[in-house]
Amino acid sequence: FFCSGAIAIAAVSEVQPPLALLLPSLHNSTESNCSSGPFLGSILKRSSSITPAMASFDVVTALSDLTGEERDTVGLFLCLVSCLPLALIYRCFLFKQAPAVKHVYFCVTGLGLLFTWLGWEILHVVIPSLLVYASLCIFAPSRLLSLAMFTLPMVHLLWGFVSISADGYHLGWMAPAAINIQALFALTMDVSDNRIPVEKRSADQKKLALRQVPGFLEFIGFKFSPWIVIIGPLVNFKEYDNFVHNTHLKDFDTKKFSLFSETLRSTLQSLFESLIGAAIMFTGDALLPNSFFISEAFAEYSWPSRYTLLWVNFVVEISKYICAWKVMEAASCISTLGYSGSDKTGPKFELCRQVYMWAIAFPTSFAHCCVNFNCATHRFVKRYVFKRLVFLGNIHVSMVLSMVYIAIWHGTHFGYFWAFVFCETFGIAVEAMWIPIVQNITGIQTLASLPAHMRIPLHFLCMVYSFLGLGYGFTGMTFLNSRDTLLIIGRVHYYFHAVGLVLIGLYFIVPARLKVSPVPAEKKKE
DSSP states (O other): HHHHHHHHEEOOOOEHHHHHHHHHHHHHHHHGGGGGGGHHHHHHHHHHOOOOOHHHHHHHHHHHHHHHHOOEEEHHHHHHHHEEEEEEEIIIIISOOOOHHHHHHHHHHHHHHHHHHHGGGGGGHHHHHHHHHHHHHHHHOOOHHHHHHHHHHHHHHHHHHHHSSTTTTOOOOOOOHHHHHHHHHHHHHHHHGGGSSSGGOOOHHHHHHOOEEEOOOHHHHHHHHHHHHHTOOOOOHHHHHHTTTTTTGTTTOTTTTTHHHHHHHHHHHHHHHHHHHHHHHHHHHHHSOOGGGGSSHTTTTTTTHHHHHHHHHHHHHHHHHHHHHHHHHHHHHHHTOOOOEEEEEEOOOOOOOOHHHHHHHHSSSSHHHHHHHHHHHHHHIIIIIGGGGGGGGHHHHHHHHHHHHHHHHHHHHHHHHHIIIIIIIIHHHHHHHHHHHHHHHOOOOOOOGHHHHHHHHHHHHHHHHHHHHHHHHHHHHHOHHHHHHHHHHHHTTTTHHHHHHHHHHHHSSSSGGGSSSOOOHHHOOO
């Protein structure tokens, strides 16, 4: 971890990597060193193909050529791994320092990592941030200003999607820029919420509203913190401010628990889950490449096998997100940014939790899987999009528009709309229609209330149907374009939508008394 941090610092300071100085000797000695083994020989041969000009360009490019991976992938990997020692340095030396020192540290390290990864493309993130901050300082906060400060960066991001990622998803400045849009929009909304009378504010608005625009040092520390700006998760300014002043730890019971041991436990858990994700990712990519699903070989399998293979593809694809997110979760645990309070079971580090891996591995419903994946984005959309559309007077319209926003925020590809609008929204809606009916017919309110001999088989059935829906919907996230997505979905007979439409038709036949949820309103809200 410390070596990766040193590499990042060397790249930021544009220090010529030692590899460039060794290239002539490596080139001359490649043949003789090949006898030392096929692995070392292949590495030396690969390194000898790198010219001094390429190596002196930046470390990320040199490592990209060494490993054969795309430059953006290597850059993101270095940024993620470097966040761990940076969090450790903060925890050991800066944890009790003045907030101003912390702001400077976060800004310098975050921008340094971004520059290592993106080079001067970092301006796609920095300039919109400074423009929005200047607008907040010059103009009076209002809903119109918030909408404008959301629309302009969003148009800039969509331009990037159309011009750069037209043929598929590409890592690059658009990934941190997408996180940047959410952070800026949340900040402008939190500032404008202060104009609403306290008695008319929602619980989130009372908690997160800002009395004034943050100072410039506070803003850049929040906006360019390495645990936020790289790939998220999104943290509100009020939460960041509590973290900087260490007030988020005021309810931590130091008599019963050790802060060191609890952060260590949460960090190791996140890193362990990240390793599991990495193992699944590399194994799946090797055994089941995406090209297999658009080949005739996939079509020749029986229909149960095709359904199962789609679920396996979902597991492989989602493991890529888990691998990256869990590293960032570990860094947030080390720095204590992820601390979210305590309950009866002890301290929780869930503020920066992006995915609940075991909840997705053992789901109880389709909606259960959806809400436990990309948690920060769902939380943002719930606070700043879904609840703000209450004036429409229709919860279903608000939900559809929220999902459309999520799809556009991810990109302009058909696959995102397929996953979020046509599958996730559709599946959650059908499930919500039938859950009260099933509860009334069977008399079962929750799986947890059943004895083990009944709970385990029913939980398994819930897992199977959830996995079938997830594999079906996530196909769009994997292949993005409409041709490949619809080709694969056609080979599994559009089963998710076919079954869903049948259930919708049967719903109107069911007696009205069975459609009323037997679960009390208080318990349902919980």
